[in-house]
Amino acid sequence: MKAEVRIRRLTAAMLSGMVLCLTVLFMITEKKDFSENENRYLAELPKVGLRQIQEGTYMDGLTDYVSDHFPFRDFWIGIKSKAEMLSGKKKINGIFLAEDGYLIEEYKKPENTERITETLKRFAQTVEAQERDNEIEMCLMLVPTAVTVYREKLPEHAAVNNQMETAADIYEGTGIRPIDCSGYLESGKGEGSLYYKTDHHWTTLGAYMGYRAFCGEMGFTPTALEDMEAQTVTEDFRGTLYSKAGDYGRKGDKIIIYENPADRLTVEYKDTEETTDSLYNLEYVDKKDKYSLFLNNLHPLTEITNDTAETDRELVLIKDSYANSMVPFLVRHYKKIYVFDTRYYKDGPSAFLAEHAGVTDVLLLYNMNTLDGDSGIRGVY
Amino acid sequence: MVFSSIPFLFFFLPACFLLYYAVPGASRAAHIWKNSILLFFSLLFYAWGEPVYLLLMLFATLVDYSSGRLMTRFGDTRKKRRFFLVCALTINLSMLAFFKYADFLIGTANALLGISVRPLGLGLPVGISFFTFQTMSYSMDLYRHKVPEEKNYLNYLTYVSMFPQLVAGPIVRYETVNGELHDRKIKKEEIQDGILRFMQGLFKKVLIANQIGALWEEIRLLETGQASVATAWLGAVAFTLQLYFDFSAYSDMAIGMGWMLGFHFPENFKYPLYAQSVTDFWHRWHISLSTWFKDYIYIPLGGNRAGVARHLRNMFIVWFLTGLWHGAAWNFVLWGLYYGVLLTLEKYVWGKALKTLPKIVRHLYALLIVVVGFVVFVFDDMAALGAYMKSMAGCAGNPWWGEEFLWYLGNYGLVLAVGTVLAFPVYPWVKERLAAWGEKARLTAGCIALAGYVALFLAATAFLVNDTYNPFLYFRF
Numbered sequence: 001m002k003a004e005v006r007i008r009r010l011t012a013a014m015l016s017g018m019v020l021c022l023t024v025l026f027m028i029t030e031k032k033d034f035s036e037n038e039n040r041y042l043a044e045l046p047k048v049g050l051r052q053i054q055e056g057t058y059m060d061g062l063t064d065y066v067s068d069h070f071p072f073r074d075f076w077i078g079i080k081s082k083a084e085m086l087s088g089k090k091k092i093n094g095i096f097l098a099e100d101g102y103l104i105e106e107y108k109k110p111e112n113t114e115r116i117t118e119t120l121k122r123f124a125q126t127v128e129a130q131e132r133d134n135e136i137e138m139c140l141m142l143v144p145t146a147v148t149v150y151r152e153k154l155p156e157h158a159a160v161n162n163q164m165e166t167a168a169d170i171y172e173g174t175g176i177r178p179i180d181c182s183g184y185l186e187s188g189k190g191e192g193s194l195y196y197k198t199d200h201h202w203t204t205l206g207a208y209m210g211y212r213a214f215c216g217e218m219g220f221t222p223t224a225l226e227d228m229e230a231q232t233v234t235e236d237f238r239g240t241l242y243s244k245a246g247d248y249g250r251k252g253d254k255i256i257i258y259e260n261p262a263d264r265l266t267v268e269y270k271d272t273e274e275t276t277d278s279l280y281n282l283e284y285v286d287k288k289d290k291y292s293l294f295l296n297n298l299h300p301l302t303e304i305t306n307d308t309a310e311t312d313r314e315l316v317l318i319k320d321s322y323a324n325s326m327v328p329f330l331v332r333h334y335k336k337i338y339v340f341d342t343r344y345y346k347d348g349p350s351a352f353l354a355e356h357a358g359v360t361d362v363l364l365l366y367n368m369n370t371l372d373g374d375s376g377i378r379g380v381y
Numbered sequence: 382m383v384f385s386s387i388p389f390l391f392f393f394l395p396a397c398f399l400l401y402y403a404v405p406g407a408s409r410a411a412h413i414w415k416n417s418i419l420l421f422f423s424l425l426f427y428a429w430g431e432p433v434y435l436l437l438m439l440f441a442t443l444v445d446y447s448s449g450r451l452m453t454r455f456g457d458t459r460k461k462r463r464f465f466l467v468c469a470l471t472i473n474l475s476m477l478a479f480f481k482y483a484d485f486l487i488g489t490a491n492a493l494l495g496i497s498v499r500p501l502g503l504g505l506p507v508g509i510s511f512f513t514f515q516t517m518s519y520s521m522d523l524y525r526h527k528v529p530e531e532k533n534y535l536n537y538l539t540y541v542s543m544f545p546q547l548v549a550g551p552i553v554r555y556e557t558v559n560g561e562l563h564d565r566k567i568k569k570e571e572i573q574d575g576i577l578r579f580m581q582g583l584f585k586k587v588l589i590a591n592q593i594g595a596l597w598e599e600i601r602l603l604e605t606g607q608a609s610v611a612t613a614w615l616g617a618v619a620f621t622l623q624l625y626f627d628f629s630a631y632s633d634m635a636i637g638m639g640w641m642l643g644f645h646f647p648e649n650f651k652y653p654l655y656a657q658s659v660t661d662f663w664h665r666w667h668i669s670l671s672t673w674f675k676d677y678i679y680i681p682l683g684g685n686r687a688g689v690a691r692h693l694r695n696m697f698i699v700w701f702l703t704g705l706w707h708g709a710a711w712n713f714v715l716w717g718l719y720y721g722v723l724l725t726l727e728k729y730v731w732g733k734a735l736k737t738l739p740k741i742v743r744h745l746y747a748l749l750i751v752v753v754g755f756v757v758f759v760f761d762d763m764a765a766l767g768a769y770m771k772s773m774a775g776c777a778g779n780p781w782w783g784e785e786f787l788w789y790l791g792n793y794g795l796v797l798a799v800g801t802v803l804a805f806p807v808y809p810w811v812k813e814r815l816a817a818w819g820e821k822a823r824l825t826a827g828c829i830a831l832a833g834y835v836a837l838f839l840a841a842t843a844f845l846v847n848d849t850y851n852p853f854l855y856f857r858f
Contacts, residue, residue, distance in 0.1 A: 004820070007827035011834050012573035015580055018838060023391045059429050067387050070846050080843035087592075087795040093847075157788035246847075 025071040032069070036288040037077075037243045042068040074248075081246035090155035095245040099153040102197045103241035103250075104146045107161045110372040117173035120364065123380045124176050126350045127362065136353070138362040139217060140176040142167040143202065143210055143322050145369040146195035149185045163368040176364065181213035188212075196253040199239020200369060201291050204256050204325050211329035214363070220333045228258040233282060237290045255290060263331055264307040269299045271344070279304070279328045294324035300344035304337040311335065314358045318342060318349055318380055319365040326365070334361075342379030350381060382429040384634045385586045387845050397422040397544075398641065412564065416539050419642065426544035427507070434506035437476065438542060444472045445516040446537045449523050453530040462524055469520040473513045480506055485709035508548035510706060514673055515541050519555040521677055528556050536562055545638035549631040551649040551669035558644055565643035575640030580834060582633030587841040589800045590626035593619050596793040601759075603785070605768040611782035613772035614752075615789055621755045622800045625654060628667065654804045657743040658735055659723045659750055670706070674699050685728075696721045710761035719754055 034041050046052065046061025053059070070076070084092050091097070096104045124138055147154070148163045164182060171178040185194055185206065194206035202210070208225060215222040236252035257280055268275045274296075284293035295302060304327065314336040317323055323339070330337060336358070340349050353359055366374065382389050397418070404414045428435045448469035456462035478486075484500040491497055519537075522528040531537045540562055546553050600608060600616030608616070632649035639646045649669050656662035663671050679699045685692040697718070704717020727735065735743060756773070760766035771777040790797075815823050 002820075004823045004827045007824070007831055008577070009573055011827075011831040012576040014831070015576055015834060015838055018835070019391060020395055022842070023395050026391065054432055056430070056432055059432075063386070063388050066392065067846065067848070070387060070391075073846060076843040076846035079839060080847040083840050083843065089792050091792060155791075157784050157791060159785050159788060 022071060026066065026069065029069075029071050035068075035073070037074050039240065039243070039289055077246040078248045081248075085247065090158065092246065093244050095241050096147070096154050096158060097245065097247070098146075098150065098155060100197075101250065102146065102150060102153050102195070103245050103247075104150060104154060104195075105200050105241060105244075105369055107145070107147045107163050107369055108372070109161050110166050112372050112377075113166055113169055114173075116371065116374075116377050117170050119377050119380055120170070120176060121174040123350060124174060126381065127353055130350070130354050132354075132357060134357075134360060136362055137218070137360060138176055138364070139179050139214075140171065140174060140364045141179040141181060141210065141214065141366075142170060142371065143365065143367045144182050144185065145200065145202075145367055147369070148182070149189070149194060167368060177217075179213055179217045181210045184209040184213040184216075193253075196237065196239055196241075198242035198250060198253050199237065199291060200241055200367075201239070201325065202322060202367075203253075204258055204328075207322070207326040208258075208329060210322075210365075211326050214326075214330070215333075218333075218361070223260060223329065223332050225258065228260050230256050230258055232256050233280075233293065234285045234290055238288070239291060255285075255293070257293075258328055260328075260332055262308055265331060266305040266307075267295075268303040268305075269296065270301040270303060271299050279331070291321065291324075294321075295327060295339065298341060298344065299339075300341055300346075302339040304331055304334075304339065306331045306335060306337075309333060309335045313360040314338070314356070315361045315363060316340065316349060316353060316356075316359050317363050317365065319363070320367060320370060320374055320376065322367040323363075323365040341376060343374075343376035345379060348379070348381040382426050384631065385583060385591075385841075385845065386848075388429075390583070390842075390845070393422070393426065401642065407566070416536065416562070419543065420535060420539045423539065423542040423544040423547065427542060427547060431507050434504075434509075437480070437506055437509070438512055439538070441473060441476060441513060441516055442538050442541045443534070445469050445520050446531065446534050448520055449530050449537075450532070452520075452523060466520055466524040470517055473517050473520075477509060477513045479503075480509055482705075482709045489711075511546075511548065511550055511552055512541050514552050514670075515554070518552070518673065518677065522554065522556055528559060531555070531559075543642075543644070545635040545642070545644075546646055549628070549635070550667070551632055551635060551646050552673055553646050553669070557647060561644050567641075567643040571640045571643070575637045575642075577834070578637030578640065579634050580637075580838065582630040582635075582637060583841055584837045585626045585630035585633060585803075587844045588837065589796060589803070590623050590630055591844065592796045593626065593793065593800055594623040596789060596797070597623055600789065601769075605772060605777050606779050607785070608772050609780045609783035609786050610773065610775040611786040612789060613769065613779075615786065616769075617752050617756050617773060619793070619797065620759050621654070621752050622797070622804060624755060624758075625650070625804055626800060652804070652806045654748060654751065655744070655806055656747040656751070657740065658727055658732070658747055659720065660727050660732070662747055662751055663720070663724070670703070674703055678702065689729075693725065696725050700724070707758070708761065712757055712761050712763065712766060716754060716757045719757060723750060 032042060033044075043061065043064035045065055046058050048058055052061075081092050085097070089097075091106065094106050094108075096106060098104045120140065127136060127138065144163050144167070147160050151160065154160065164180075167180075171180075188194060188205070188209040192205045193203050194209060195202050212222045214220075233255050234252070235254045237255050238250070238252045242248075242250060242252075259279075265277050265279065266275060267277065267279060276296075279295055280293050281296040282293055284290050284297070289297075292298075309331065310333055312335050313333070315330065315334045316338045317327070317330075318340045327337065327339065338352070338356075338359070340352075342349065349362075353362070364380070371377075382393060384390070400418050401415060404411050404418070424435065427438060448465045452462050452465040456465060480503055483503065487498050487500050519528065519531075519540075523530060531540070540553075540555060540558060541547075543553075543558075597616055597619040600612055600619065603612070629650040636646050636648070647669055649667060651665040651668065653662055653666035656665055679695055682695045682698065683691050684695060700717040700721025701714060702717070703720070704714040707713040707716070726732075735746070738746075753773075756769060757766060760769060768777065772779055775781065815826050
């Protein structure tokens with residue numbers, strides 16, 4: 001047999017061999033329930049039944065199942081990202097490969113601006129209509145993300161939608177007093193990283209800039225960073241953007257947390273009825289999802305009391321995860337902060353406000369990138 | 382089920398072929414076993430995506446099968462034969478009309494008459510345009526005594542439902558596979574070639590069509606005025622390449638799997654973008670469809686042999702229908718008629734002059750027509766089509782080129798370049814050269830090809846896995 005014929009045969013054999021190998025590996029490898037890398041539960045084997053087959057949900061479920069549990073899933077994602085980078089791509093799965101090692105998530109054209117504006121406006125009106133002894137000071141802070149603040153780091157020719165235009169529309173439409181922290185973030189760029197290189201959140205320094213904007217608006221004197229105790233809790237935080245971009249081999253981020261020695265805190269997680277004296281749960285340092293160390297991840301309602309706060313004011317904070325790293329600065333100024341995650345808190349913060357006469361301030365805080373798809377907005381009423 | 386998916390590639394395909402090849406010998410019993418396995422997997426394949434519409438396909442095949450049997454049994458006169466043919470065609474066409482065109486007709490009637498009939502909202506049964514055309518070709522060929530009657534329904538069903546060609550062509554005629562359906566040899570070399578052909582198709586689909594498709598998706602979403610003229614054209618070229626690679630990749634995979642099973646389906650694409658005229662393009666693009674329309678509609682109508690007036694009428698009918706076959710919307714009709722007009726013009730007006738032009742000019746002429754044609758093809762909303770055409774012409778207040786054009790070029794330049802090169806007959810050209818070179822060069826090329834196949838397979842698998850890669854940006858729910 002001619003050598004070239006043999007090579008052709010070998011090629012075909014290798015290809016079919018590789019297919020079969022992966023099939024066999026799929027069958028013998030142990031299935032995981034949860035993907036740390038993707039931070040989600042993987043698909044389970046679907047239920048079989050006549051109806052499921054007739055509607056096709058069984059087949060769809062099976063398709064998801066085999067894809068989710070495909071052997072070496074993360075390895076394949078890495079290959080895919082490498083291949084895309086080799087082909088000259090500067091944006092992978094919606095993540096820009098920006099300068100200085102930054103991964104920056106794109107800002108998709110918002111689709112729900114009107115609905116969000118309407119919901120927040122209605123909430124503000126409901127609260128205003130409530131009979132109470134004191135006036136409530138309500139503010140809205142829409143935080144630009146790295147795609148706006150670090151736009152100069154984006155790859156050449158990259159186009160981005162304007163976040164602050166959308167923010168301006170929402171500020172105007174809701175009529176709620178706006179706190180625009182973008183100026184503080186712009187001027188704080190020289191002081192260090194304001195956003196994580198591998199995660200979609202702002203760093204504690206970024207959150208500090210947001211806090212200063214808040215103080216500026218509310219007339220508080222912000223605590224200087226030097227007066228707080230800083231602690232680097234990890235240098236290996238590989239966040240959501242790291243997973244999404246799939247460009248493994250990048251270095252992790254540092255997470256620095258700040259505590260004010262003057263604070264005497266009681267933190268009560270209402271759902272689990274846990275009480276601690278810290279705003280941080282450092283158990284998350286050893287997990288993939290390290291940002292969850294701020295305020296112990298997810299809770300419908302968290303009540304934070306500071307016995308040594310500088311005022312007797314009480315704040316209701318309705319927010320997304322960006323606020324979690326800002327709370328450690330805010331506690332100085334409030335005797336009590338009620339933190340709501342309205343994706344899980346189902347009774348509506350306005351009803352809570354009606355029952356809590358002590359509340360003086362309400363802050364709504366969201367970042368511009370996830371606001372559009374935030375399912376918690378529905379819970380703001 | 383789609384070929385370029387993990388369930389198909391890693392489960393369906395191995396299971397089907399392992400069982401298929403496990404049947405020993407070449408006896409009659411072995412043949413029946415092989416056909417049964419093929420039939421079982423084909424029905425599973427269809428039911429996977431369309432569990433309910435499977436019944437529809439069974440019904441369609443039953444109609445043509447029975448009409449064929451009746452035609453042979455009782456069709457002693459031409460008139461009687463015609464009766465059975467007309468019955469079969471009527472049922473097939475009504476089915477197609479109902480499931481594919483009902484809402485289109487309702488929408489058009491609503492718009493024209495100012496009435497408001499509610500659309501039916503039926504999902505389009507996958508592959509209905511393909512399998513009805515197949516079954517009809519059998520009935521018409523039988524009527525013309527071009528093929529023998531198929532006596533065994535299961536064989537007939539196997540022919541129509543055969544999974545490699547069921548949902549996206551080529552439109553295989555009974556005439557082509559009749560012999561192999563009843564007796565076929567599976568040669569080792571053909572299995573190998575089939576594997577490689579399938580893999581080529583897979584690479585074309587996953588690594589080129591899908592990637593270039595992502596570029597087109599980005600460009601089509603730009604608002605009018607946001608896309609510079611250069612970007613609008615880049616988008617049109619991207620869609621052209623996407624469609625070609627997508628569609629021809631499916632045919633490659635179908636033909637490859639056909640070889641692996643012992644069947645020989647017709648080639649469906651012969652480098653259509655390398656055409657030198659519009660006429661030439663239609664000899665190279667979706668060949669099994671254009672020959673179907675030619676053999677079963679154009680020629681029976683008299684073709685071009687009955688005077689210019691009849692020819693023009695025939696062209697109009699055929700190209701109206703060709704357009705409509707591609708989808709239930711007016712832009713497809715427009716697209717078909719666009720080709721009808723251009724083909725007529727080539728025949729009667731500038732065809733001769735065209736031949737005297739330099740080759741490169743002819744290629745550019747055909748390419749331009751094809752690319753503009755696909756823009757008509759892709760927008761089923763006439764307003765969006767108009768807006769996009771304006772962007773391409775620079776009449777949308779858009780600049781000639783812009784920042785976004787450079788961005789797309791940087792991000793997609795390589796895959797566009799590879800796609801463009803492969804859309805032209807470079808591969809056969811290299812193969813020909815290799816044959817002329819010595820043994821050693823061919824050996825080296827074989828080794829490079831092996832490494833290439835393995836690398837591309839890894840890349841294709843990675844892209845398939847990534848399709849469902851979905852890290853939660855937020856917290857877990």
